[in-house]
Amino acid sequence: MKLETKTPLRIASGGLAVGLVAGLSLMAGSPWVSSSSAEEAAGSAPTFSPVKALSDRDVYFPGTEDLASDEMRVTACGTGMPNARPKQAAACWLVELGNGDKFIFDIGSGSFERLSALSIPMDYLDKVFIGHLHSDHFGDLGDLWVGGVISNRQRPLRIWGPSGSKPEYGTQYAVDRMQEMLTWDAASRLGNVNVQGQKLEVTEFDYQGVNQVIYEDNGVTIRSIPAIHALDGPVSFILEWNGLKFAFSSDTYPNKWWLEHTKDADIAIHECFLPPTLLVKRQKFPVADALNVGTQVHTSPAMFGKVMSIIEPRMAVAYHFFNDFDIAPEVERLIRMTYDGPLELAVDYMVFNVTKDDIKVRMAVINEDAWPLPSVTEKLPADPSERIGFSEFITSGREVFADVIKRAYDETNEEFGTDIPPPL
Numbered sequence: 001m002k003l004e005t006k007t008p009l010r011i012a013s014g015g016l017a018v019g020l021v022a023g024l025s026l027m028a029g030s031p032w033v034s035s036s037s038a039e040e041a042a043g044s045a046p047t048f049s050p051v052k053a054l055s056d057r058d059v060y061f062p063g064t065e066d067l068a069s070d071e072m073r074v075t076a077c078g079t080g081m082p083n084a085r086p087k088q089a090a091a092c093w094l095v096e097l098g099n100g101d102k103f104i105f106d107i108g109s110g111s112f113e114r115l116s117a118l119s120i121p122m123d124y125l126d127k128v129f130i131g132h133l134h135s136d137h138f139g140d141l142g143d144l145w146v147g148g149v150i151s152n153r154q155r156p157l158r159i160w161g162p163s164g165s166k167p168e169y170g171t172q173y174a175v176d177r178m179q180e181m182l183t184w185d186a187a188s189r190l191g192n193v194n195v196q197g198q199k200l201e202v203t204e205f206d207y208q209g210v211n212q213v214i215y216e217d218n219g220v221t222i223r224s225i226p227a228i229h230a231l232d233g234p235v236s237f238i239l240e241w242n243g244l245k246f247a248f249s250s251d252t253y254p255n256k257w258w259l260e261h262t263k264d265a266d267i268a269i270h271e272c273f274l275p276p277t278l279l280v281k282r283q284k285f286p287v288a289d290a291l292n293v294g295t296q297v298h299t300s301p302a303m304f305g306k307v308m309s310i311i312e313p314r315m316a317v318a319y320h321f322f323n324d325f326d327i328a329p330e331v332e333r334l335i336r337m338t339y340d341g342p343l344e345l346a347v348d349y350m351v352f353n354v355t356k357d358d359i360k361v362r363m364a365v366i367n368e369d370a371w372p373l374p375s376v377t378e379k380l381p382a383d384p385s386e387r388i389g390f391s392e393f394i395t396s397g398r399e400v401f402a403d404v405i406k407r408a409y410d411e412t413n414e415e416f417g418t419d420i421p422p423p424l
């Protein structure tokens with residue numbers, strides 16, 4: 001194919017930052033420069049544009065790409081901090097494997113919205129691994145649980161999380177109380193939607209276990225190692241499948257267990273907190289608190305770099321800071337003082353396609369108008385006999401617009417060929 005065409009090179013729109021080199025590589029897979037148009041370009045400008053889709057994409061559109069049988073796709077569904085912000089939800093990472101398995105690691109506040117944007121039926125989002133019980137790491141668990149009930153998840157929601165130094169600090173205690181907190185929610189669903197998905201299964205494992213297997217199925221092994229963060233209890237996770245190794249710190253101070261057991265990870269995602277100076281300047285921390293939180297409770301950027309220099313992953317991913325144009329350069333400068341290997345500073349919707357030969361990093365482009373995908377199993381009907389109903393006091397307050405309700409029933413019955421009478 002000739003590249004020295006006089007026809008202006010047209011690149012598909014979509015805001016792609018395409019430099020000269022990237023542009024040339026895009027041309028190779030681009031229908032905009034088909035062999036026929038290149039031939040025509042030698043003579044006169046082509047009359048018709050090709051009608052095929054681009055074969056190369058620099059972005060990931062959820063639900064539009066096969067996952068190869070040997071491939072791992074890791075999607076950032078929360079990369080921020082405990083402080084809520086529209087741009088970055090709190091910690092959450094989705095791991096999808098070519099064998100069909102999907103695993104959620106942490107589900108911090110705001111992250112369920114990100115997960116929901118990925119066009120995955122809720123049936124498959126039923127396994128959650130929680131590194132520790134800060135709300136920025138499990139705050140959306142209740143929403144995932146209830147969202148699954150509404151979306152016909154027929155299997156229990158399965159949760160793995162650490163014990164604590166006493167039972168009240170453990171995952172079982174937290175999930176039991178979450179269920180209690182949602183008592184009214186659960187009761188209100190009875191008889192109105194099928195409640196098969198209200199089942200929860202918690203596997204609480206020893207937070208002091210070192211490289212202990214906490215999950216093993218379908219060729220996937222997940223291990224936990226202790227983490228050091230705020231209080232006894234936190235852990236980090238290592239997932240291995242098909243010769244690929246994924247490591248996720250959740251939150252931790254640098255520690256010997258991570259350095260020993262995450263060596264040579266294909267992708268190592270580790271917290272990297274804002275440096276103390278920025279905690280003071282941007283978040284108004286008292287200086288002593290900034291130093292404590294930024295270097296003792298969390299891992300600072302330069303400490304992150306030290307950690308990655310030792311474990312030497314194929315890809316190091318820093319998360320857990322507000323990744324803005326005026327923050328990232330300082331975070332990267334500090335990391336680069338101690339680490340010169342492959343690095344990404346995560347933002348929400350960053351996607352990593354990992355195989356033995358390649359790690360492709362792109363951004364997902366989300367359809368803001370996405371609806372929940374229908375369940376892959378037939379939607380189970382509600383059982384009206386389970387309905388708790390209202391007190392006489394509340395029932396006495398109902399204004400029944402019988403004419404419009406009857407019309408809604410009539411129109412719906414007609415459209416779907418049913419014969420459901422309106423309630424009296």
Ligand SMILES: [Zn+2]
Nearest residue numbers: 132134229251
């Ligand atoms: Zn934390």
Ligand SMILES: [Zn+2]
Nearest residue numbers: 134136137251
């Ligand atoms: Zn955190």
